[in-house]
Amino acid sequence: MRDDLAKRLVQSLKDAGINFVTYLPETRLSQIIPLLRDDPDLELIAVSSEQEAVTIAAGATLGGKQAAVYMENTGIYVSSYSLLTVGKQLGVPVLLIVGYLGGVPDQRNSFLYATIGKHTIPVLQGMGIDYMLLEDGVNLEGKIQDAVRGANALRAPFALLFAGEFSI
Amino acid sequence: MIRYECLELLAGRMTDQLVVTSQSGQRIEWAHLSRHEGNLLVGMMGCAVGVATGLALALPHRKVIALDSDGSVLLSLFNLATLGNLRPKNLVVYVFDNGVYSGSRISYPTATSGNTNLEAVARGAGIVNAHTIRDIADFKQKGIDALAQNELAFFVCKVEESLLHREIPRPDTDLAENKYTFVRYLERTEEKSIPFVGRG
Numbered sequence: 204m205r206d207d208l209a210k211r212l213v214q215s216l217k218d219a220g221i222n223f224v225t226y227l228p229e230t231r232l233s234q235i236i237p238l239l240r241d242d243p244d245l246e247l248i249a250v251s252s253e254q255e256a257v258t259i260a261a262g263a264t265l266g267g268k269q270a271a272v273y274m275e276n277t278g279i280y281v282s283s284y285s286l287l288t289v290g291k292q293l294g295v296p297v298l299l300i301v302g303y304l305g306g307v308p309d310q311r312n313s314f315l316y317a318t319i320g321k322h323t324i325p326v327l328q329g330m331g332i333d334y335m336l337l338e339d340g341v342n343l344e345g346k347i348q349d350a351v352r353g354a355n356a357l358r359a360p361f362a363l364l365f366a367g368e369f370s371i
Numbered sequence: 372m373i374r375y376e377c378l379e380l381l382a383g384r385m386t387d388q389l390v391v392t393s394q395s396g397q398r399i400e401w402a403h404l405s406r407h408e409g410n411l412l413v414g415m416m417g418c419a420v421g422v423a424t425g426l427a428l429a430l431p432h433r434k435v436i437a438l439d440s441d442g443s444v445l446l447s448l449f450n451l452a453t454l455g456n457l458r459p460k461n462l463v464v465y466v467f468d469n470g471v472y473s474g475s476r477i478s479y480p481t482a483t484s485g486n487t488n489l490e491a492v493a494r495g496a497g498i499v500n501a502h503t504i505r506d507i508a509d510f511k512q513k514g515i516d517a518l519a520q521n522e523l524a525f526f527v528c529k530v531e532e533s534l535l536h537r538e539i540p541r542p543d544t545d546l547a548e549n550k551y552t553f554v555r556y557l558e559r560t561e562e563k564s565i566p567f568v569g570r571g
Contacts, residue, residue: 220566223429248428248457251449255421259453262391262425265411265554267565270425288415289422293546296567355567 204369208340209234212369215344216271217244219351221298223268224248225256229275231302231311231370239273253278257285257360261295269351271298276305276323276364286360287330296354298347299332299362308338308366323364332360338367374467374530375400377510381436381465384518385409387560388434389426389553393419395440395474396536397467403539408556412542412549417446420464424454427462430561434461434518441468441483441527448492454523455497463517463524469532478532489527501525 204212213235216224224239225248239247246268250256253274260270274282279301289295305312305320312320327334335350337343347363354361374397382404389409392398394416402412411426413419423437444450444466454462470484483489493501500522504510510528517524544552554565 225425246428249453251452252447254417255424255447255450255453258418258421259425259428262422262427263429264425264567265422265550265557265565266426266429267557267561267563268425268429269566285415285418285421289413289418292415293413293550295550358567 204232204234204371206234208369209238211340211343213238213242215347216300217242218344219348220269221271221351222246223260223263223270224273225250225260225270226273227253227256227275227278229302229304231304232273232300232365235273253282254285257282257297258289260297261285261289261293264295264297271300273300275302277319279323279326279362283326283330286332290360291331294358296358297360298351298354299360301362301364303336303364303366303370306364306366308336308370310367310370327362332362333357334362334364336364336366337369340368372505372507372510372528372530373533373535374469374528375533375535376507377465377467377514377528377530378404380511380515384515388436388518389430390436390438391419391423391426393417393437393439393443395443395467396533397438397440399536399539399541401438402542408552410549411553412546414546416443419443420447420450420454423462423464424450424457424459427459428457431459431461434463437462437464439464439466441466441470441481441489442472444489445482445487451493451496451498454525455493458497458523460521460523463526465514465526465528467528467530469530471532473532473534493525493527498523498525501527503527503529505529
């Protein structure tokens with residue numbers, strides 16, 4: 204991902220009110236990690252599993268933070284239990300910032316990622332989790348605002364899947 | 372030692388702490404003992420410690436308590452590694468370890484009935500203040516005293532299997548209702564708005 208896109212992504216998260224991010228690093232969007240870490244307005248929490256990335260972010264949301272989880276799309280599978288229980292059943296909004304590996308718009312797609320990518324959107328749909336696919340920086344700021352507003356309105360997780368330009 | 376007598380002691384010490392419960396009989400017993408608005412009765416195995424950690428990080432000036440079970444902690448052992456590195460000073464975790472999946476109705480043994488020692492796992496994960504409590508006197512001393520300390524504490528409370536929770540009424544609020552009571556309580560006591568809560 205180009206540096207300018209990484210900076211716009213992080214600034215857009217802040218502008219949308221995000222102030223707490225749990226994460227497991229991945230490859231496509233990893234340039235945002237030092238930006239998140241060095242920003243005094245953001246609390247960045249490293250975790251050991253996407254399952255707890257979701258539960259910790261949900262706890263922070265209940266405590267008054269506007270929380271996001273940054274993960275690879277494999278983390279959607281790992282965290283599906285907490286997304287459904289704490290996210291959907293309890294009704295806690297969390298923004299999911301997802302590196303969408305292995306999907307058709309992933310510019311680094313290969314056999315290694317394709318199966319994971321093929322099932323990501325059907326799994327989100329199966330769980331009833333709303334999502335938006337972002338392939339370029341056009342209106343990035345507005346899309347992130349929309350996603351945070353949507354998560355809060357639905358009281359549920361909302362996934363942003365980053366591919367295309369974001370995966371170069 | 373039985374879980375209910377530990378919870379009775381804890382309930383008597385509640386002021387403005389936030390209490391997150393996992394799925395197990397302790398959720399029912401705690402709801403029976405405490406009507407505190409700062410109770411969040413999370414009814415899912417493996418989620419309470421994570422939610423409590425998030426609350427503790429978001430509200431570092433509030434004491435947060437997680438009430439959990441051996442089966443639930445075993446389902447989310449990664450929590451211990453994360454806690455061992457974050458070490459939130461305002462979090463106390465009580466794991467009521469009866470060595471069985473009592474919800475299974477056949478009391479199938481958990482790994483702690485075998486070779487697994489949760490205190491050792493917690494210490495190995497970096498939680499320095501991890502202890503095993505085996506009797507009520509020790510719970511009163513170490514377990515209750517931790518509420519006044521400013522340090523992450525992790526207690527493995529070895530309890531007998533008790534089916535008392537099947538004899539007392541279940542909570543009369545559903546999860547969503549309890550969540551809103553909890554966040555409204557936080558809004559009042561923290562004097563701030565929780566962003567996602569509706570304004571009508």
